[in-house]
Amino acid sequence: MLRLDLAAVLECHPDKQIQAATPVLPCQAAMTTAILEHLSTLSVSGQQLRRLPKILENGLPKMPCTVPETDVPQLFREPYIHTGYRPTGHRWRYYFLSLFQKHNEVVNVWTHLLAALAVLLRFWAFAEAEALPWASASTLPLLIYVLSSITYLLFSVLAHLLQSQSELSHYTFYFVDYVGVSIYQYGSALVHFFYTSDQGWYEHFWLFFLPAAAFCGWLSCAGCCYAKYRYQKPYPIMKKICQVVPSGLAFILDISPVAHRVALCHLAGCQEQAAWYHTLQILFFLVSAYFFSCPVPEKYFPGSCDIVGHGHQLFHVFLSICTLSQLEAILLDYQGRQEIFLQRHSPLSVYVACLSFFLLTACSTTTAALLRRKVKARLMKKES
Incomplete structure (x- = not known):
């Protein structure tokens, strides 16, 4: 100047x-x-x-260039993705700094990293505006849900950012990712049960819904970890079945109170803002599930979607929007349905249900750790 x-x-x-x-x-x-x-x-x-x-x-430290699929082991290759792979065997610093490098996982990393930040900021703004009673039993399911949402998003970030370091790291961080998904499934079930469910649904399913949701959450983690451990590339269709079927069952069960309420609301000419956000949650999840299950559009444009635009990235984008829609719906339900919550639930029942969240976390973590041990033993045998 x-x-x-x-x-x-x-x-x-x-x-x-x-x-x-x-x-x-x-x-x-x-x-x-x-x-x-x-x-x-x-x-x-x-x-x-x-x-x-x-x-x-x-x-800045010099970053190794990305390499084509022929320069990485078969384990790291993705169908129809030809370039943009990070070389294996480097120090951990390289993989952390690759957050700022152009490669075929960077969009997967940033979509969930930004979504985690958005969840945290939105919840923090809501907590300040509502003067949230942190120690209240009525708030505990909401806190666990937010914790589970941020956990699954950050575990996904770690998986896509660090899995290229070695074969053992690949398995380890994807197992961590599956634990995060299990945690998020049960966190969603908690808030759907306590804040969202309609009275007609609640009267029929209140007794076994949360235990069944906890079991399905663990089954989802176990199925994904086992499929990752059991099947080698090129993956057979059974791998996808072992992953999608348990996760699909968990979703159907967890979303049932939402689907029941949304259906009744729309049949009556829905005027509830929360119900519309719940509707968006379901739609965005179904779209994300499609892109998770099918390698499109890269299947039709091999090599053209290597860095930006392949199906798993679209899965991340729609799943992030699904989570943000769900969060908005849950915050509205928490605001507008406190009287229903207090009529149905005693503090003790809330504490017991929330304690089961940490038991599920322990069971899923143990399952992932056991299968990681089997993977490590197999890799050591392979090297020897």
Whole structure:
């Protein structure tokens, strides 16, 4: 920025007028020299700014280039994705810094990282606006749901960011990802049960819904971990069945109170804002499930969707929108259905249900750890 000494100017021109024809005075010459010096400084600063990207690039550690599929083991290759793979065997720092590198997993990482930040900020704004009673039993299912949402999103970030380090890391972080999915499924079941369910659904299913949801959450984790451990690439159809069937059962059960309420609401000419968000939640989940199950559009454009646009990225995008729609619906239900909650549930029943969340987490983590041990033993045998 060009800065002039106003006092010096006024001293040279006490009448605050500059006559164009007036001969140059010594103070005018001094002012002209100062201006030229400032312009020279600006020119140098501009050259430095132009060199800044190069300076920053030289200051950062050198990142290995991505490689084609032929340069990574079969385990890391994805159907119809030909390039953009990160080489294996580097130090952990490289894989963390690859968050800022262009490769075929970076969109998967950023979609769920930004979604986790959005969930946290939205919930924090809601908590401040509502002066949320943190210690209340009525708030506990909501807290666990938010925790489970952020957990599954961040576990997914870790899986896609770090899985390329080695074969054992690949299995380990995907097992962690499956634990996060299990946690999120049961966190969703909790808030759907306590805040969303309609009275007619509640009277029929209240006794066994949460135990069944916990079992299906564990089964989802166990099925995905076992399929990952059991089947080698190129994967047979049984791998997808072992993953999709348990997860599909968990979704059908967990979404049942929402689907019942949404159906009744729309049949009656739905005016509830929360019900519309729940509707969007279901639609976005179904779209995301399609992209998870089918490798499109990369199947029809092999090699053209390597960095941006392949099916798993679209799965992440729609699943993130599904979670944000669900969060908005749950916050509205929490606001508007407190009286129903207090009529149905005692604090003790809420605490017992929420305790089962941590038991499920322990069971899913143990299952993943046991299968990781089997993977490690198999890899060590393979190396020997």
